[in-house]
Amino acid sequence: MSAHQRGTELDLSWISKIQVNQPAVLRRAEQIQARRPVKKEWQAAWLLKAVTFIDLTTLSGDDTSSNIQRLCYKAKYPIREDLLKALNMHDKGITTAAVCVYPARVCDAVKALKAAGCDIPVASVATGFPAGQTHLKTRLEEIRLAVEDGASEIDVVINRTLVLTGQWEGSDFIKTSTGKETVNATFPVAIVMLRAIRDFFWKTGNKVGFKPAGGIRSAKDSLAWLSLIKEELGDEWLKPELFRIGASTLLTDIERQIYHHVTGRYAAYHDLPMS
């Protein structure tokens, strides 16, 4: 991850001057999805780039070390070797950006990644995920323990009570949602967040990262997200240090698209390694 933010003084007047016009933002969101379609080999290239942004995630109640191991292996080898060879990308070190698990599973993840010989970071959700309604003391303890176990990134759930009463905190990354709500990452919301990131950068010089999470399942969606970042923030943000996609089934769809690009045929679910 990038160097830590220096941070700035909280200036509430920046927030009170913000105006957002919802119908206009909705129109822009529709436009982004329709414009800038990418085809053929460029699409394959963008999809591989999208893979490098994925925080491969598993956040189920029945996670155990076996499925964590499978996940970590998939993170190291996200696309089948022969497909990458066909694209001449097998030696470029294409892995996902991180692996994202519950705090209790961080140990397993670290062990599995070491066994696979992979140095991608382990991210852990913490602080009473997903609702965030636990005591501050336990939340801080969770973070401490996760870091001790080997997690180098923490997805913090902010206290929504504080938000709704106007008491703000700072961060290195902003995430659209936990991924556990009914409506998660949508384009209109993202547009507003990205504009805020750009504003903050223009005012302070600090770059804050962005992570949409939840509801991104198809390769086409991921391409739309990439083009949104490129349009609103520019190429500088298209790096794993500043952009992540929180997803689990997205990788399968991307792999299937790559399979189709390479072979011209549609794959069955069992043609590709399980994650």
Place this chain on the structure above:
Amino acid sequence: MRIGVIGLILPPTFCFLEMMWRICPALAVGCTVVVLVPPASPTPLLVAQLAGELGQFPGILNVISGPASLGPVLASQPGVQKVAFCGAIEDGRALRRALAGQGPELGLALGAESLLLLMETADVDSAVEGVVDAAWSDRSPGGLRLLIQESVWDETMRRLQARMGRLRGGRGLDGAVDMGARGAAAHDLAQRYVHEAQSQGAQVFQAGSMPPDSPFFPPSLISDLPPASPCTQAEVPWPLVVASPFRTAKEALAVANWTPRGGSASVWSERLGQALELAYGLQMGTVWINAHGLRDPAVPTGGCKESGSSWHGGPDGLYEYLRPSGTPTCLPYLSENLNYDTFGLAVPSTLPAGPETGLSPAPPYGLFVGGRFQAPGARSSRPIRDSQGNLHGYVAEGGAKDIRGAVEAAHQAAPGWVGQLPGARAALLWALAAALQRRESTLVSRLERHGVELKVAKAEVELSVRRLRAWGARVQTQGCTLQVAGLKGPVLQLQEPLGVLAIVCPEEWPLLAFVSLLAPALAHGNTVVLVPSGACPIPALEVCQDMATLLPGGLVNVVTGDRDHLTRCLALHQDIQALWYFGSAQGSQFVEWASAGNLKPVWVNRGCPRAWDQDAEGAGPELGLRAARTKALWLPMGD
């Protein structure tokens, strides 16, 4: 009732959808259409192919692909009842002059420039997207005047420049580009404008590097253009944006309206009250709030001032292709030897008649301007003779100066009259009707002296009173809400007054026509300058005596004198918003020709008398339609 054969002249920059939006309503009400399009794009060929597929009804849609110079030729074909022209302002002006007296009505939809008003309370990022929609996309019709409030100038310019960097130009059919090319003519026009702007001291920011002879013109942002420079007055071509600052909302409105064009505009502000006030105050045909470029066939789209007064879409668009039942077809009434330079220029001098015998006549009537009777500038009067040839009275000899004064007085009274509540307007019209009724005996005797039979005179006065009451009752409130598919939120269709309406009353029915024309104009919020009947102006001047006490000053102004001379002054005046002329055929032709000056909508009778006593012709909906214009106000909703 449908009009008949329509000649449609379209510019090459129109897309297929826009062409169909003009053609389909004409066909729908039963007119047949001949379309003339320059062959610069393949779109007209597609229209022609569609026309060919209408096998069952051959000839209802005809497409001619030819140069714009064929326009007047098309218009002068016998049988063409109306010509609708869409295109550049100067071409529209030339066509208006060429068609004077030819016969067909002319509808003009000119210019493609739009305006964007960015207040400090706006969502600036979304407004920047609005600028992209307005000027830097393939859907934008023309360039953009961008007015930015000073306090958000820097951040807006920064965002605009960043956004311009992301625009992609390329071949139009490539799905991932924002802007294509529009031909060499458009490219040259834009290039010339940029060079002139630079020579006048403006800063030009262009995004993307285009090779020097590429057909693609880069999106350009021009700022620091001095307000007095010629470029500020000229129309902004595509794909340029000219940005200027303003300090307050009041200044914004003044700068926005300070242009001869009045097409479409958008207001960006998150404060509802401020946005609505600006939207109501803008002199434009279409206003969007927090959006730009939304279109729908159910919403009337048109303009005012030099953007032409023809509409398409919605009920107004249909009225373009209809005329009241029973109206005769338009025939050419061209008078070849009409000299536009000398028509009405000099007032024919009349020798004074011999010494008058009999009762000394009453002192001459003055001009009724600004709410009171005043002496004319020329300080002379003309005698009015009754049907026996005896002297009936003297009326003022009004001239150019008096017309100027009358129009100024009308403009001064206009804001107050527009601001009046509809109820107050109605009350004034009813009060005027009551006063007219009290004056019945005087009016009847005046009319009788001019040879009108007693019974007819009484009927005339009674009908005048009734018409005033009827129009008072029909005083419209602001307008209705349209429901537009695909938009969350209302679109208001507002009825707005035209401004100052000049009316040259006919010789027939001297009192009734005067009142029948005055009432709808006032009821719709206009202020009026009238020239009454030449032979019998005295009944009208009698009514003025009542208006002096009842109506606010300047609302109604009556100028007597040589009708041709006064018509000339009115037709050439640049600050009159519409002109209704009921006089001679030559006068009608001159009025049509001279209206090209500020492209004011005109209504002429081509020398044919009208049956003012018939309700269909004297009090029909046509009068109401011609006395007001529409504004479409789009209010997308959501938080």
